[in-house]
Amino acid sequence: MLAGGGLGRTPVIGSVINEWLEKRHLLTYLEAILRVYNQHGRRDNKYKARIKILVKAMGVEAFRDAVEHEWALVKDGPGTLTEEEIARAKSFFTAPPYVELDGEAAAAALQARCAAEPIFGNWVARNTLAHRVPGYRAVSISLKATGVAPGDVTDRQLELLADLADSFSFGELRTTHQQNMVLADVAASELYTLWQQLQAAGLATPNIGYITDVICCPGGDYCSLANAKSIPVAEAIQARFEDLDYLYDLGPIELNISGCMNACGHHHIGHIGILGVDKKGAEFYQISLGGSQSKQAAIGKILGPSFSQEDVPDVVDNILDTYVSLRQEEETFLQTYNRVGIEPFKERVYVKTH
Amino acid sequence: MSRLIRQGQISSDTWLPPAADAPVAPESHLPTLNQWQALAEKTGSAVQIEPGDGINELLPMLAAISLVAVNFPLFTDGRGFSYARELRQRGYQGELRAVGEFLPDQLHYLRRCGFDAFQFNDESRLEEGLRQLDIFSEHYQGAIDEPQPLFRRRS
Numbered sequence: 001m002l003a004g005g006g007l008g009r010t011p012v013i014g015s016v017i018n019e020w021l022e023k024r025h026l027l028t029y030l031e032a033i034l035r036v037y038n039q040h041g042r043r044d045n046k047y048k049a050r051i052k053i054l055v056k057a058m059g060v061e062a063f064r065d066a067v068e069h070e071w072a073l074v075k076d077g078p079g080t081l082t083e084e085e086i087a088r089a090k091s092f093f094t095a096p097p098y099v100e101l102d103g104e105a106a107a108a109a110l111q112a113r114c115a116a117e118p119i120f121g122n123w124v125a126r127n128t129l130a131h132r133v134p135g136y137r138a139v140s141i142s143l144k145a146t147g148v149a150p151g152d153v154t155d156r157q158l159e160l161l162a163d164l165a166d167s168f169s170f171g172e173l174r175t176t177h178q179q180n181m182v183l184a185d186v187a188a189s190e191l192y193t194l195w196q197q198l199q200a201a202g203l204a205t206p207n208i209g210y211i212t213d214v215i216c217c218p219g220g221d222y223c224s225l226a227n228a229k230s231i232p233v234a235e236a237i238q239a240r241f242e243d244l245d246y247l248y249d250l251g252p253i254e255l256n257i258s259g260c261m262n263a264c265g266h267h268h269i270g271h272i273g274i275l276g277v278d279k280k281g282a283e284f285y286q287i288s289l290g291g292s293q294s295k296q297a298a299i300g301k302i303l304g305p306s307f308s309q310e311d312v313p314d315v316v317d318n319i320l321d322t323y324v325s326l327r328q329e330e331e332t333f334l335q336t337y338n339r340v341g342i343e344p345f346k347e348r349v350y351v352k353t354h
Numbered sequence: 355m356s357r358l359i360r361q362g363q364i365s366s367d368t369w370l371p372p373a374a375d376a377p378v379a380p381e382s383h384l385p386t387l388n389q390w391q392a393l394a395e396k397t398g399s400a401v402q403i404e405p406g407d408g409i410n411e412l413l414p415m416l417a418a419i420s421l422v423a424v425n426f427p428l429f430t431d432g433r434g435f436s437y438a439r440e441l442r443q444r445g446y447q448g449e450l451r452a453v454g455e456f457l458p459d460q461l462h463y464l465r466r467c468g469f470d471a472f473q474f475n476d477e478s479r480l481e482e483g484l485r486q487l488d489i490f491s492e493h494y495q496g497a498i499d500e501p502q503p504l505f506r507r508r509s
Contacts, residue, residue, distance in 0.1 A: 027503075038436040039408060046430070073443065078496045078506060085505040 003033055003063070004055030009261045011268040011299045012052040015060040017067060024081045025071075031079060032071035036063065096170035096185055101135025106188040113192055120195055122244075126206040128191065137188050139169075141181040141198060142205040142213065146238040149231045150216040151179030160201050168194050177266075179215055180208065211253040211320075212238045215266055219259030219276065220283070226259035228276025228283035233257055233312050240313040250320055253333045254293070269293040271334045272319065273300040274312065285312050289319065289345055290337045301342050304350055315349055322348045357480055358451070358473035359461070362487065364480055367473070369421075371453075372402050384423055387411060402453065405433040409440050416446045424469070426454035435467045442468035442498045458482040462489050468498035 001021055005014025021029055033051070040058065042048035055063045114121030129138040141161065143151050153161070161181060165173035168190050169183035176182055186194060198204040207213050214237060217223065219230030234257055241247050256270030267273030273288040284306035291300030307315050320333070322345050327336045337345070355366050370383045378392065379385035385393065390401035391411060400421035401412065412419065422441060424434040438450055451471035452464050461472055461483045472483055496503040 035436055035440075038433055041433075043405060043431040043433055044428075049430075078501045079503060082505065088505070 001029060001033075003067075004052040004060070005297075006050060006052045007263040007266060007268050009047065009263070010050070010052060011263065012056065013297050013299060014052075015055060015063075017060065017064045023086060024083075025075065027081060028074045028077060028079045029067075029071055031074055032067045035070045036066045040066070096172070098133050098136065098185070099187070101133075101187060101189075103134025106135040110188045110191065117192075120192060123195055123199075123204055123206045124191060126210075126248075127204070127208045128186075131185070133185070135188055136185055137191060139183040139186050139191070139194065140176075140208045141183065141203050142208055143180050143203070144207055144213045144238070145202055145205045146212065146242060147235065148202075149218075150214050150234050153181075157201055157203060160197065161203070164194060164197060177215075178213065180213070206244070207247065209252045209254075210247045211241050211250055211255050211272075211316075212247060213254075214238065215254070215256040215270065217258050217260075217265035219257070223259060225262060226276060227261075227278040228259050228285065229309070230257045230259040230265060230274075230276055233274060233276075233285065233309060236309075236313045237316055240317060250324070251332050253320075254291075255316070256291070266293070267291070268299045269297065270300060271337070272316065277306055279306065283309060285309065287312075287315060287319075287349075289342055290334070292334060303342065304346055318349045319345050356473060357477050358471055359480060359483055359487070360449070360451075360471040362484075364484065369400065369423075384421075403437060405431050407437075409437050409444075412441070412446075413444060416441070416444060419446070420448040421451060422446065422448065423451045423453045423473075426452060426456040429455050429457045429460065435464065438464065438467040438469050439498055458486045459489075461486045466493070466497040466499050 001016070001018040002014035003017050005012055018029065037051050037054055041051065041054045058066070110124065114124050127140045127142060129140070131137050143153060161173055165171055165183060168186045170185055172184065174182040174184060183194070195204055214234040216230050216234040217226070220226040220228055221231050237255065241250070253272065254270050255272045255274070256265050256267045257274040257276075258265035258267040259276040261275065267275045267288065269291040271289070271291060273291050275286045275288070277284050277286050285308075286306040287303045288300030289303055290298055292298040323333050323336050326340055326344060331339070355368060357364060357366050359365070360367075368382060372386045372389070373380050373383045374386050376389070379389040384400055384402040387401060387403055387407045390396075390399060393399055396415050396418045398420050399418060400423070401419065402423040402425055403409070403412070404425050405427065412422065424437050426434050434452065438452075441450060449471050450469050451473055452469045453473045454475055456464065456474070458479050464472065465487060474480060474483065492504065493500065494504045
């Protein structure tokens with residue numbers, strides 16, 4: 001069990017407060033956490049009324065002790081989950097009626113098709129994932145075509161996606177926090193037909209997990225909380241890295257943009273994070289590096305003074321040039337950053353722009 | 355005379371709000387936690403607790419106290435919900451009264467946590483509060499009013 005994590009104006013990585021909990025204790029343990037928060041949390045101040053603030057203030061050890069103390073009072077009480085209740089809850093999460101397919105034959109046929117049509121092959125390589133069930137693949141639908149606000153779909157596209165979900169993925173379409181969509185259970189033999197329809201609707205951009213697959217909040221164009229616009233910044237970056245060969249050469253990079261410190265674009269956990277700030281009435285952008293949403297979660301480190309909107313694509317370019325010049329063998333951007341630290345990036349970026 | 359909801363109906367009461375500045379609670383005023391602690395005789399006593407007071411000071415004397423008022427200075431400060439639940443869990447059986455700025459649509463949940471009396475600062479909310487008291491007939495979660503969660507009551 002982890003507690004005290006969150007983004008927003010005070011980004012914190014959650015702390016492990018219990019290494020292992022039997023599932024029947026889940027509800028009573030959660031109740032104990034909330035009880036401790038309600039007893040000691042800063043409910044008097046809406047900016048500090050957060051579990052993460054309390055865990056920081058008390059310290060993880062003291063918070064854990066307080067939770068254990070409260071838990072002892074409710075542990076094994078009526079809130080303890082029964083086997084029947086766990087089974088009942090599980091019954092809502094069933095696998096779709098997969099067809100038994102010859103996985104090897106399906107993979108061979110798909111490979112032949114990919115070889116014959118490289119554009120399709122590239123999409124399969126970038127936007128689909130191996131599946132635990134033989135003969136199936138999971139498909140990510142990129143909502144990150146350059147020139148469209150990241151994550152936007154039109155009504156017609158959404159109608160089409162609903163139909164495609166019915167035709168190809170047991171009627172289920174998932175939306176993701178990366179602002180894309182997923183058809184989780186597509187037979188490999190149907191990928192080509194699916195891809196043709198996606199392509200015709202502008203939904204087959206082969207960039208899942210690359211730098212143009214930006215997470216971006218609505219920003220100043222739509223949001224009254226924003227300090228700065230974010231969509232034009234995303235678009236400028238997408239335009240800058242449109243060359244697919246370069247895009248793939250850069251490898252997996254998560255770039256996240258928020259137009260204010262409330263962090264709806266999750267900029268703290270982007271490998272590259274961009275935060276819109278207001279400097280004396282003008283829009284500026286602060287850049288951070290090294291954030292990660294992986295199991296080794298990390299909050300990015302601020303590179304230095306902020307930049308004007310026009311400079312952002314150049315700055316990102318400089319950061320990536322630095323990476324390319326420093327990377328060893330197959331190292332990703334994040335791996336290189338973690339090895340060399342922020343200094344080489346800082347030197348390059350601020351020498352260039354000043 | 356102030357009006358309040360008690361045991362599911364509108365009734366009246368003579369307690370006045372605490373006079374926090376006085377070293378000793380004046381006659382008819384609810385004692386603050388500090389004033390209550392200074393009382394020589396706690397049998398049949400009343401006390402008003404504030405967010406942040408917690409209930410630990412009351413625990414040794416729960417059987418002697420006949421009224422605990424829990425103040426909600428703001429409806430956004432939910433600590434009083436926990437105080438009620440903790441007091442009832444530790445065996446408090448006297449009147450447990452929510453006072454202050456809570457909202458009518460919180461009454462149902464306040465009662466789930468063990469409150470049996472509700473005194474709004476704004477008395478015009480009483481009728482609406484009464485309507486809200488039984489707004490839901492069934493709950494998933496166990497609480498003071500029904501400790502068994504729904505999953506233990508399904509057959």
